[in-house]
Amino acid sequence: MTQRLRKADRDVLALGIACAAIVLFVTTGGTVMPKIVRAWMGVGEAPDIALTNAVLLNIALLIFGWRRYRDLHSEVAERRQAEQRAQQLADTDELTGCLNRRSGVPAIDKILSAAHSSKEHIALFMIDLDNFKQINDLNGHKFGDLVLATVAKRVRALLPKNALLARIGGDEFVCAIPHPARASERMERIAEQVICAVSEPIEHKSGIIEPTISIGMVSTDQDSTDTKLEADALIHRADIAMYHAKKNGRNRYFWFEAQMEDEIRLRNELETGIRNGISKGEFIPYYEQQIDLETGKLVGFEMLARWNSPKYGLVKPEVFIPIAEEIDLISELSEKLVEQALRDANAWDPRLTLSINISPLQLQDPWFAQRLLQMLIDAGFPPNRLEIEITESCLHQNIGAVRSIVTSLKNQGVRISLDDFGTGFSSLSQLRTLPFDRIKIDRSFVADLGEDEASNELVEAIISLGRGMSLPITAEGIENARALDALKAMGELKGQGYLYGRPEDANTTRNRLAELDLLTGEKAAEIAMAASEDLDERKVG
Ligand code: C2E
Ligand code: MG
Ligand code: MG
Numbered sequence: 001m002t003q004r005l006r007k008a009d010r011d012v013l014a015l016g017i018a019c020a021a022i023v024l025f026v027t028t029g030g031t032v033m034p035k036i037v038r039a040w041m042g043v044g045e046a047p048d049i050a051l052t053n054a055v056l057l058n059i060a061l062l063i064f065g066w067r068r069y070r071d072l073h074s075e076v077a078e079r080r081q082a083e084q085r086a087q088q089l090a091d092t093d094e095l096t097g098c099l100n101r102r103s104g105v106p107a108i109d110k111i112l113s114a115a116h117s118s119k120e121h122i123a124l125f126m127i128d129l130d131n132f133k134q135i136n137d138l139n140g141h142k143f144g145d146l147v148l149a150t151v152a153k154r155v156r157a158l159l160p161k162n163a164l165l166a167r168i169g170g171d172e173f174v175c176a177i178p179h180p181a182r183a184s185e186r187m188e189r190i191a192e193q194v195i196c197a198v199s200e201p202i203e204h205k206s207g208i209i210e211p212t213i214s215i216g217m218v219s220t221d222q223d224s225t226d227t228k229l230e231a232d233a234l235i236h237r238a239d240i241a242m243y244h245a246k247k248n249g250r251n252r253y254f255w256f257e258a259q260m261e262d263e264i265r266l267r268n269e270l271e272t273g274i275r276n277g278i279s280k281g282e283f284i285p286y287y288e289q290q291i292d293l294e295t296g297k298l299v300g301f302e303m304l305a306r307w308n309s310p311k312y313g314l315v316k317p318e319v320f321i322p323i324a325e326e327i328d329l330i331s332e333l334s335e336k337l338v339e340q341a342l343r344d345a346n347a348w349d350p351r352l353t354l355s356i357n358i359s360p361l362q363l364q365d366p367w368f369a370q371r372l373l374q375m376l377i378d379a380g381f382p383p384n385r386l387e388i389e390i391t392e393s394c395l396h397q398n399i400g401a402v403r404s405i406v407t408s409l410k411n412q413g414v415r416i417s418l419d420d421f422g423t424g425f426s427s428l429s430q431l432r433t434l435p436f437d438r439i440k441i442d443r444s445f446v447a448d449l450g451e452d453e454a455s456n457e458l459v460e461a462i463i464s465l466g467r468g469m470s471l472p473i474t475a476e477g478i479e480n481a482r483a484l485d486a487l488k489a490m491g492e493l494k495g496q497g498y499l500y501g502r503p504e505d506a507n508t509t510r511n512r513l514a515e516l517d518l519l520t521g522e523k524a525a526e527i528a529m530a531a532s533e534d535l536d537e538r539k540v541g
Contacts, residue, residue, distance in 0.1 A: 021058050021062050093167040100168075108234070121220045123176070126239050158193050182221065237256040274323055277307060290302060290496045291495055299352065303341040317357075339379070349520065352513075363405055369405045372388075372409065372414075388414060389440065417438035442477075445458055446479075449486040475497075476495075
């Protein structure tokens with residue numbers, strides 16, 4: 001600071017000296033100088049020596065002032081250049097050469113203002129790489145950087161010259177494209193071309209990847225009011241549309257629509273509700289009876305999760321399980337429910353089994369089997385009374401990990417069923433990929449039984465497939481006597497469905513079992529002992 005001041009002082013002094021020298025030269029030098037020149041040429045008398053020296057000194061000062069001026073000039077030019085470069089570096093994302101977030105948003109604001117006054121429009125694309133975290137984790141950050149740089153290059157090559165491209169997050173780019181009114185089709189074509197170009201393969205020493213992107217789009221043309229929109233507001237809308245594209249399968253684009261905002265708001269509320277609900281114990285197990293169709297005897301229960309939400313009431317698992325999976329809370333949620341279910345089932349007759357549904361994500365966790373077995377030990381619940389139900393989607397990823405979990409559980413006596421059979425892409429070979437103990441026919445096939453010949457044939461085919469593989473079968477979703485009769489005619493089966501009752505909470509289940517003398521505990525044991533010989537004959541409903 002003091003050095004800069006001293007330099008500035010010096011510059012003021014130099015300017016003062018230069019001005020004084022010029023004034024002196026103009027006033028004195030103008031008359032003295034010609035005399036000196038004439039004296040040198042020998043045609044006149046030399047002026048006073050002191051005056052001559054003063055003029056010469058004056059000339060030296062002028063030269064000094066001029067040089068100082070020149071130095072200053074080039075110093076200022078250099079400094080300006082350095083500042084420009086520093087500004088450029090600060091504004092640019094080094095990896096991709098795009099604008100960065102800091103500079104991108106004001107730049108978009110600037111072209112929004114320009115477009116607003118020239119009655120043009122701006123389309124904003126929010127571009128996000130699909131599964132970038134996975135690309136990074138599997139191939140390393142260096143390769144991740146290469147993917148980002150390549151994607152940016154491919155996108156830029158397809159944008160009009162007057163468009164802006166900024167990288168505003170790890171794998172998030174935003175581009176702003178000026179366009180005339182009613183140009184949505186042109187923007188869609190650009191989006192399609194960008195999606196297509198980005199997905200060209202990128203080679204890597206360990207293989208090739210074909211990156212995909214999701215694009216959320218918004219245009220000032222969509223806004224019927226004439227208000228000038230801020231960059232942040234448009235980015236927010238494009239972000240919502242991008243999120244919608246992700247939800248709908250990725251590798252696609254969507255235009256922003258107002259109701260998407262409501263969906264996101266609800267989704268965020270549900271997310272917060274689920275997070276808080278887990279610790280508050282709002283998730284509770286319900287139980288659905290499983291029946292031996294031939295004898296009509298109750299053989300066990302399937303535990304079905306419910307969210308007893310103070311805000312939304314009793315919420316079905318189809319709503320909250322996918323969200324819990326996405327926000328990585330499914331294990332915590334499921335394990336709390338299983339602990340509760342094991343406690344509940346401990347009070348039931350020991351011949352009754354407990355089935356629990358397990359998410360494919362839980363089967364990706366190498367510690368899952370150990371934790372489940374520990375829960376069984378802690379609850380004192382025999383593993384051979386437990387059945388876990390998994391869906392076909394478990395068979396599609398990391399099957400090695402799934403197989404080792406299933407094997408550890410089976411070694412301890414836990415049984416494994418293939419749930420919702422027929423709804424996925426099951427093939428005979430997939431049935432062989434895991435050592436299943438049971439197939440559960442999806443309720444969609446059972447619904448029309450006894451009414452629709454095609455359904456009858458389909459269910460018969462599944463049953464004979466199971467028989468061929470020595471796999472017992474449970475039919476889900478038996479709603480009426482017609483479906484039950486059709487199933488009974490097809491052989492020995494277990495079944496469940498609304499015909500036998502809706503899923504019920506732990507208390508109602510316990511009361512039902514008490515009525516049937518199917519409870520353990522001191523009182524139940526007394527009753528059970530007295531009626532033990534009758535027990536096998538009892539039927540449900
Ligand atoms: P699922 O395992 O196939 O469970 C059977 C579903 O069918 C249950 O729906 C049950 O209420 C319903 N259902 C039973 N009988 C009938 C019937 O006669 N007619 C009709 N229309 N439906 C019937 P719910 O409870 O809504 O569960 C839906 C799905 O959510 C379950 O399908 C299961 O895949 C999943 N789920 C439930 N609890 C859990 C859990 O704790 N963890 C995980 N990962 N998934 C769960
Ligand atoms: Mg199930
Ligand atoms: Mg099912």
